[in-house]
Amino acid sequence: MVDTNKVIITCAVTGSIHTPTMSPHLPITPDEITDASIGAWEAGASIIHLHARNPEDGSPTPDPDVFMEFLPRVKQATDAVVNISTGGGHGMTVQQRLEAAVKASPEMTSLNMGSMNFGLFPILDKMSDFQHDWEPKYLENSRDFIFRNTFKDIEYILKELGEGHGTRFEFECYDIGHLYTLAHFLDRGLVKPPLFVQSIFGILGGIGADEENLMHARRIANKLFGDDYQWSVLAAGRHQMNFVTMAAMLGGNVRVGLEDSLYIGKGKLAESNKDQVAKIRRIIEDLSLEVASPEEAREMLGLKGGDLVQF
Ligand code: KMH
Ligand code: ZN
Numbered sequence: 001m002v003d004t005n006k007v008i009i010t011c012a013v014t015g016s017i018h019t020p021t022m023s024p025h026l027p028i029t030p031d032e033i034t035d036a037s038i039g040a041w042e043a044g045a046s047i048i049h050l051h052a053r054n055p056e057d058g059s060p061t062p063d064p065d066v067f068m069e070f071l072p073r074v075k076q077a078t079d080a081v082v083n084i085s086t087g088g089g090h091g092m093t094v095q096q097r098l099e100a101a102v103k104a105s106p107e108m109t110s111l112n113m114g115s116m117n118f119g120l121f122p123i124l125d126k127m128s129d130f131q132h133d134w135e136p137k138y139l140e141n142s143r144d145f146i147f148r149n150t151f152k153d154i155e156y157i158l159k160e161l162g163e164g165h166g167t168r169f170e171f172e173c174y175d176i177g178h179l180y181t182l183a184h185f186l187d188r189g190l191v192k193p194p195l196f197v198q199s200i201f202g203i204l205g206g207i208g209a210d211e212e213n214l215m216h217a218r219r220i221a222n223k224l225f226g227d228d229y230q231w232s233v234l235a236a237g238r239h240q241m242n243f244v245t246m247a248a249m250l251g252g253n254v255r256v257g258l259e260d261s262l263y264i265g266k267g268k269l270a271e272s273n274k275d276q277v278a279k280i281r282r283i284i285e286d287l288s289l290e291v292a293s294p295e296e297a298r299e300m301l302g303l304k305g306g307d308l309v310q311f
Pocket of ligand 2: 012016049050051087110259
């Protein structure tokens with residue numbers, strides 16, 4: 001990985017894993033998503049990773065019109081890199097997952113590096129009363145859901161967004177095999193350095209949140225990509241802060257946000273995304289590292305610039 005003292009903080013403000021009953025602080029409406037994004041940027045996040053939700057009931061939606069209710073406002077109020085999810089939510093087709101990004105032509109989107117199980121159903125053992133009927137169904141359906149990201153899908157997204165829009169990618173790698181899949185696309189010249197590799201730990205169906213796995217992911221990424229990548233880490237739930245801290249200590253970048261963990265400490269819900277960003281920022285600075293500005297992040301990741309998007 002390119003040697004730098006700068007740490008890029010990504011904040012993923014709402015996602016599609018958690019449901020409204022799980023936390024009153026989960027941003028749902030375009031106003032809430034806008035405010036959460038601005039707050040995260042003010043606290044030090046240079047990349048904002050975004051999903052949309054149906055404002056009526058909080059269910060994940062791929063609707064580009066809903067995205068367009070917050071994307072321009074985030075762009076106008078901040079200089080953050082806006083990163084649109086192409087992972088969407090459970091039950092969406094690949095076409096639906098791409099619609100908003102194709103319309104918005106962002107600097108960055110996520111790109112998930114393999115098909116996999118993605119189990120959310122264990123949450124049902126801990127919760128029973130839900131505000132909306134869709135919530136328990138959504139969690140239960142994950143028992144029989146395949147998160148589809150075939151080689152063909154990945155090629156399609158690279159062509160459509162990468163070639164078509166000059167969009168670059170947050171490569172979401174939920175297991176070591178996904179690093180090899182990314183290396184395959186690098187060998188074929190379909191992805192170009194510097195790669196932004198997001199190693200993900202603790203999703204049921206992906207690699208577990210054990211620190212041996214973190215070290216192994218780092219070793220294999222170094223072996224496969226050498227100086228051609230920027231490494232970032234996220235971990236689900238209670239592993240979030242300790243994993244991103246270890247990543248920063250290992251020269252990596254970090255991703256926090258309510259998409260991946262609703263907590264700020266043991267048993268304590270985060271009241272906002274910005275509180276999680278502020279916490280990791282303090283840790284980064286205590287480690288004598290520096291937080292990358294959005295412009296520095298753009299430079300480190302070879303992004304096209306915020307004036308070349310269509311929102
Ligand atoms: N929530 C992460 C574990 C995407 O948006 O494409 C996965 C993610 C996928 O962020
Ligand atoms: Zn996401």
